[in-house]
Structure formats: structure tokens, C-alpha cells
Amino acid sequence: xxxxxxxxxxxxxxxxxxxxxxxxxxxxxxxxxxxxxxxxxxxxxxxxxxxxxxxxxxxxxxxxxxxxxxxxxxxxxxxxxxxxxxxxxxxxxxxxxxxxxxxxxxxxxxxxxxxxxxxxxxxxxxxxxxxxxxxxxxxxxxxxxxxxxxxxxxxxxxxxxxxxxxxxxxxxxxxxxxxxxxxxxxxxxxxxxxxxxxxxxxxxxxxxxxxxxxxxxxxxxxxxxxxxxxxxxxxxxxxxxxxxxxxxxxxxxxxxxxxxxxxxxxxxxxxxxxxxxxxxxxxxxxxxxxxxxxxxxxxxxxxxxxxxxxxxxxxxxxxxxxxxxxxxxxxxxxxxxxxxxxxxxxxxxxxxxxxxxxxxxxxxxxxxxxxx
Numbered sequence: 438x439x440x441x442x443x444x445x446x447x448x449x450x451x452x453x454x455x456x457x458x459x460x461x462x463x464x465x466x467x468x469x470x471x472x473x474x475x476x477x478x479x480x481x482x483x484x485x486x487x488x489x490x491x492x493x494x495x496x497x498x499x500x501x502x503x504x505x506x507x508x509x510x511x512x513x514x515x516x517x518x519x520x521x522x523x524x525x526x527x528x529x530x531x532x533x534x535x536x537x538x539x540x541x542x543x544x545x546x547x548x549x550x551x552x553x554x555x556x557x558x559x560x561x562x563x564x565x566x567x568x569x570x571x572x573x574x575x576x577x578x579x580x581x582x583x584x585x586x587x588x589x590x591x592x593x594x595x596x597x598x599x600x601x602x603x604x605x606x607x608x609x610x611x612x613x614x615x616x617x618x619x620x621x622x623x624x625x626x627x628x629x630x631x632x633x634x635x636x637x638x639x640x641x642x643x644x645x646x647x648x649x650x651x652x653x654x655x656x657x658x659x660x661x662x663x664x665x666x667x668x669x670x671x672x673x674x675x676x677x678x679x680x681x682x683x684x685x686x687x688x689x690x691x692x693x694x695x696x697x698x699x700x701x702x703x704x705x706x707x708x709x710x711x712x713x714x715x716x717x718x719x720x721x722x723x724x725x726x727x728x729x730x731x732x733x734x735x736x737x738x739x740x741x742x743x744x745x746x747x748x749x750x751x752x753x754x755x756x757x758x759x760x761x762x763x764x765x766x767x768x769x770x771x772x773x774x775x776x777x778x779x780x781x782x783x784x785x786x787x788x789x790x791x792x793x794x795x796x797x798x799x800x801x802x803x804x805x806x807x808x809x
Contacts, residue, residue, distance in 0.1 A: 443531035449524040453517050457585065460513075461592045464656045477513055481505070482662070486776055499664070502776055506662035510596075514589055518556070521585070525578045526552030534571035538564050551575070556582040599653045600663050606646045607665055607675050613639070615784040616791045617669045620681035621736045622784035624690065625743045637697050640686075643679045644701040650676065651708035658715055661775065667791055673777045677768045679705045681782060684760040689748030690740060702760070709767040718774050720766030727765065728782050733757075736782055 453473075460474050485505045492498040526549035536547055551564045555578045566572050614623035627636045650672060654661055665671050679701060686698035713720065728736070733754070740747045747753070772779050 439531040439533070442527050446524045446527040446531060449520060450528070453520045453524070454581070457517055457588065461588050473516065474513060477516070478509065478659070478662070481509060481512075482774075489776065503664040506659060506664070509659065509662065510593070518585065521578075521581060522549070522552045522556050525556065525574065525581075526550075529566070529571060529574055532570060532574075534574065535567040536564055536571070537567045552578065555579050558582055596657055596660065599657060600660055603646075603650060603653065603660070603672060604665060604667075606642065607670050607672065608667060610670070610675060610678070611667070611791045614678060615788060616667075617674060617778075617780050617785070617788075618678045619781050619784045620678055620685055621739045621782050623678070623682055624685065624745060625739050633692055636693065640683070640697040640701045644697075644704045647676065647679060647701070647705040647708045651704075651711055654708075654712050655715060661712065661716065669791070671775075671777045673768060673771055673775065674780045676705055676709060677764075678780050680709070680760075680764045680768075681780070684757055685736070685740075685747060687760060688753050688757045690745050692745055706764045706767075709764050709771070713767045713770055716771070716774060718767075718770040721770045721773070722766050723769045723779070727779065728757075728761065732782060739783065 456473050459472070482505065485502070489498050489502050492501055526545070529552065530545050530548040534548070536543060536551060538547055547564060551566070553559075554561055554564070555575045558579050566575050610618045610623075613626060614620070624636075627633070627639075661672075683698040683702035683705065686693050687695045687702060689695070737747045737749065768779060771777070
């Protein structure tokens with residue numbers, strides 16, 4: 438029995454250390470399905486969303502969903518720490534390491550206690566190993582414990598820096614595309630303000646943002662569960678807005694060259710597809726058309742009124758439909774998984790941007806006219 442316990446504890450030690458390396462250190466996606474981290478997030482998120490569906494208030498539901506990402510990390514670290522302590526304690530017990538104990542106890546609980554105090558480097562000294570093998574095991578465990586906490590301490594600041602950088606572009610969309618963001622509203626505001634050059638610069642910025650989103654979500658998939666601090670926006674709605682806007686520009690909007698739009702669309706679509714692969718979410722068509730013919734006519738009217746008419750005709754409609762089919766199934770699958778709503782093509786009637794509202798001033802003046 439002790440031999441089996443020794444082998445199992447060594448396997449468990451190797452598995453946990455490799456799992457932590459893949460999750461924290463390795464800057465790439467791991468395709469192996471049998472992973473503690475993958476199982477935790479898959480089934481933990483299913484339980485979390487199952488509970489969220491029973492919360493009637495949309496605001497409280499969104500707040501509840503926002504807790505999953507930050508809470509999941511300490512839970513994952515605690516599972517790893519518990520597994521390492523249990524494995525080292527079992528290994529010492531299986532090897533029959535004698536202990537200097539005031540109660541002269543050599544029980545399994547004593548070995549676990551010794552393992553816990555060593556891993557957290559408490560150094561009480563009430564229980565110590567009495568053999569060279571035991572001392573070597575204690576030194577190795579204390580080194581593993583220090584290295585484990587060093588990785589955790591270094592991992593969290595990097596994670597939150599990447600999250601903060603992701604949110605900056607999302608915040609900048611507020612005054613540019615409305616809240617929630619809409620492609621027609623963004624083009625309306627830019628064209629009316631004669632900001633065609635600025636629109637091209639924005640497309641370049643979006644191209645870089647999409648690339649950074651892809652790399653960060655591949656290296657740190659947990660970031661996908663971190664929800665935006667701002668109301669009615671998300672990383673997925675921003676990514677979808679980018680492709681919506683680029684699709685219109687590629688079809689043809691007077692006064693705007695589609696060169697940069699094609700580059701930005703390609704990068705954003707790449708991000709949507711690869712993130713779907715990371716979370717194993719197969720593309721699926723939305724239950725309702727996001728841009729039915731009557732809504733497309735409204736988009737054309739908005740752009741025409743702004744002095745930037747959208748190309749018309751059957752060929753233009755088919756081209757737009759083809760572009761949408763390249764990304765909508767992927768963002769719909771991601772939205773369904775992460776409980777995100779996809780943005781509309783047209784701004785909601787009488788909707789105010791986030792910057793126009795305040796908890797202290799519910800009657801903030803309507804400043805939409807400044808963009809008309």
C-alpha cells in the first residue's frame with residue numbers, strides 16, 4: 438500500500454507542477470483536454486451561469502457573472518497548493534520518514550501537518566524530519582512552496598495589466614460609437630465630423646487591439662471571464678463592432694478607402710476564430726438575423742444622411758452577407774458561452790453614452806446633438 442501511495446504521490450506532484458507551468462509560465466494554448474484548469478473553468482462556469490440565469494435583475498446578474506474570473510484564480514491556486522501539500526505529506530508517510538514529534542506520533546496526519554508547515558515555510562519546529570531523506574524532502578518542498586508563491590505573485594500583476602490595457606480601447610468607444618456600440622452610429626459620428634482620416638487611424642488602432650486581444654486570450658484564457666468595468670460593453674461586443682464596421686467599409690462607403698478596413702477585419706476575424714478554438718465553441722448561426730433587410734435600409738439611410746452613403750444593389754448585399762457569415766457564427770457561439778449580447782448595427786433610440794450619465798445626476802443633459 439505504501440508503495441502505491443508513493444508512486445501516486447510522485448505522479449500527482451509532477452502533474453500539478455506541470456499544470457502550473459502550463460497555466461502560468463507557458464505563453465501558448467495547451468490543447469490537452471485532461472487538465473485540472475480546463476475542467477475547473479468548464480464545469481465551474483457552467484455552474485456559475487446556471488446560478489446566474491436564476492437572478493432576475495440584469496444588473497445583479499451581470500455583477501454576479503463578473504465575480505467568476507477573479508474568484509476562480511484563488512480557487513485554482515488553493516487546489517494546487519492543497520494537492521502539493523497532500524502529495525508531499527503522502528510521499529513522506531509512504532517512505533516511512535521518522536518525525537521528531539513531542540507526542541512521538543508517526544501518523545499520516547503528522548506527516549500532513551509537517552508538509553503544510555514546510556510548504557508555507559512557517560518553521561514552527563514542533564515537528565521535524567529525523568532522517569536525511571526526510572530533510573531532503575522538506576528542503577525540496579519548501580523550495581517548491583517559495584517558487585509557487587513567487588509565480589502567483591508575479592502572475593497576478595501581469596494579468597491585471599493586460600486586462601487594463603484591453604479595457605482602454607473599450608472605454609474609448611463610448612463617445613465614438615455610443616453605448617452599446619453600434620457600427621452605423623460610429624460611422625455617422627465620424628463622417629459628420631469630417632473625421633475620415635481619424636477613422637482610418639482608429640481602424641489601425643483596432644487592428645493592433647485585436648492582435649493584442651488574440652495573444653492575451655491565448656496566453657491567459659482566464660481573461661475572457663473578466664468582464665468590463667463599464668456598463669453595456671464587453672470585449673466581445675467591441676470585437677464584433679470592429680468587424681461590423683469593417684464589413685460596411687469593405688462593401689463600400691463613399692469617401693473611405695477600404696484598404697485598412699480589410700486588414701483590420703482580417704485580424705479581428707482571426708481573433709474571433711482562434712478564441713473560439715481555445716474554448717472549444719463551435720460556430721453557430723444566431724437564432725435571429727442581426728441585420729434584416731429593413732434594418733439594413735435604416736443603416737443606409739443613416740449613412741446617407743451623414744453624407745457617406747453605403748453602396749447599394751444586390752451585389753453589395755450579397756457581399757455584406759458573405760462578410761458577416763465569416764464571423765457572426767463565431768461571435769454568437771462565444772456570446773452564448775460567456776453570457777454576452779452582441780451589439781446592434783444601429784444605436785438604441787434615446788440611448789445615452791456612459792459618459793453622459795452619472796449616479797449623482799440622473800438627469801444629465803442630452804449631448805447627442807453634439808454628434809449630429
